[in-house]
Amino acid sequence: DTEVTQTPKHLVMGMTNKKSLKCEQHMGHRAMYWYKQKAKKPPELMFVYSYEKLSINESVPSRFSPECPNSSLLNLHLHALQPEDSALYLCASSPGTSNEKLFFGSGTQLSVL
């Protein structure tokens, strides 16, 4: 299994909703990442988990809350988002913590109304 699976593929939420994005990989990778990507822009790093511990938080607002329950799963909890948070949210994993090669999921297209 060489895939990173993200659910849901699409999500529409209101500004008062609470929702979660899920990401799963079964490649035994030790690092997992959340990226945010706006249309026609490159991915922007949000969080990095190395060996299930948060190692990088790129000054992301607290309305985004990551969680890594185990080495295969990564969640992103969303609460009180703003319309400008609408974007493609990408999960990625890598075999080690040195970013040798990132495997990306297909993303969750999020719309905040």
Add this chain to the structure above:
Amino acid sequence: EDQVTQSPEALRLQEGESSSLNCSYTVSGLRGLFWYRQDPGKGPEFLFTLYSAGEEKEKERLKATLTKKESFLHITAPKPEDSATYLCAVQARGAQKLVFGQGTRLTINP
């Protein structure tokens, strides 16, 4: 500050018309330079990692090269299925974060 600039922003070619995409970078000690391909609505797909000037890597119609200041992605006799956005990224020594360029949107017309 580490920076990556890709050119052109967009490129339209006829099928079979070879060309090159450019990635210029400044980094405080290069650990690696990465090329990814991204189709609309999908996550980026890894293509190559280059580590030192003079290094070259090939995959099908794609060939990536690296100098101390820039990398080129050469596309030979492209096909419509090569249409995508090509992203270049660098990683500095000691850093875990990748710095991405803005990408080149490549369209191959049949």
